[in-house]
Amino acid sequence: MTRLILGAMVRTVGAYPSGWRYPGAHRDPAGDAAVLRRTAEIAEAARLDYLFFGDWLATGPDLEHRDPYLVARIDPLSAVTYLAGITSRIGLIATANTTYSDxxxxxxxxxxxxxxxxxxxxxxxxxxxEPRAAANHGADEQAANDARYDRADEFETVLRRLWDSFEDDAIIADAASGAYLDVSKLHATDFHGEHLSVAGPLNVARPVQGHLPLVHAGTSPRSRLLAARSADLALVAVSDIRQASDLREELRALAFESGRDDRTLRVVAPVLPIVGETREHAQRIADELARLVRVAEDFRDGPPAGFPPQRSVAHLATLLGVDLTGYTPDDVVTPGLRAAFTEFGQQLTEIAGERTGRRVGADDPPTLRHLVVTATVQASMIVGTATEIAAEFAAWAEAEAVDGFNVLSATQPAQFEAFALGVVPELQRIGVFPTEYEGTTLRDHLGLERPANVHVRESVAVRVAAPR
Structure with a gap:
């Protein structure tokens, strides 16, 4: 069976909008260092392939309601540097924005x-x-947006040329002769493009991995093309196994058409498992998380500025195709009300039932809040026991729908620990995830070879092409 890639997407106050409100959850960013340390220790003991740190280059009060984990967070490069000193095997992936970075x-x-x-x-x-990020970096958002993918293409080319400034054996350090550097093996970057101009060389030796494994995320045509041409990991958000399989096939085809070996592209999907001792226990956790999500009608004087406009009973009414005037978020969905729903509304009700155990007409039916949350909290969720979640992961692996998963945790530390200590051993037991690290580098974990130095490749190509 296919060996899955498993990484944890770290959000210290939880990946679910109400995760920080859940009993026992971490909620104070001032204490993130302890959470990061504990997360890294547990993840490495579970033999996860990597920890993944996203980023957002601005903050504001609206994020409190939309994505609380974005309000205040440690810089990703600082986080992986910190964790590099207290771990020894797990990979550490940080995020950087090519629009604003040097x-x-x-x-x-x-x-x-x-x-x-x-x-x-x-x-x-x-x-x-994003307007605030642009303002924070003295940039014009519209100008940056128009050119962002072209700049990203150049940015990646420059990174690889800089990382390859030194050949692996450029430092000879011959004490007898006094020669420290073989100058023929130090290469200028010499890049002059439309958006970037970098002389180089870099004043750091070539990385252990040659090039750091690169991740690209996104589902737009241009982002897919960028990932297919050069990414080692393509991070794609998908809703089901069929969509995942189709997208993976498309990315592999684009990779092949671009001239690379399509087998070197790994496709991973974000997923948010809710792990319980029983399925009913997991559903109770999901139910409580949904109950703790605030919607627009919870605010007596109207929602605050920046509140997600679609997180409301009023917007839900348009999705369901019914008039909900006078209803509150905690009014139950009755069989009579559901009978008037659109097909999409019927599907929302089913999904909410699968996640929370609440069924229309049962003793504990769903409320309108459950439907609002199901419709507006964008996360690919799997709710169940460790065994059930592992079986779902294995089914995706068996279907070759993805090469792996970026695992989100609704709450920290409880749900991350439930995954690492419960689901991972099940994946190891059924043979889709190793019980020990199989190499020392992140490239080893991902099954990727170390790339050749681009400057050496270019000089070889020039010699081959030269007339005899």
């Missing part, structure tokens, strides 16, 4: 982390723009 500085920082960690660093390159 390629020389990022190449220097990431090469250093890879060397200091023994080859365990990875880099998620994102291209997004």
């Amino acid at each position: 390629p020389y500085t990022l190449a220097r920082t990431t090469a250093s982390i890879d060397l200091l960690s023994g080859g365990r660093a990875g880099l998620n390159l994102v291209t997004g723009t």
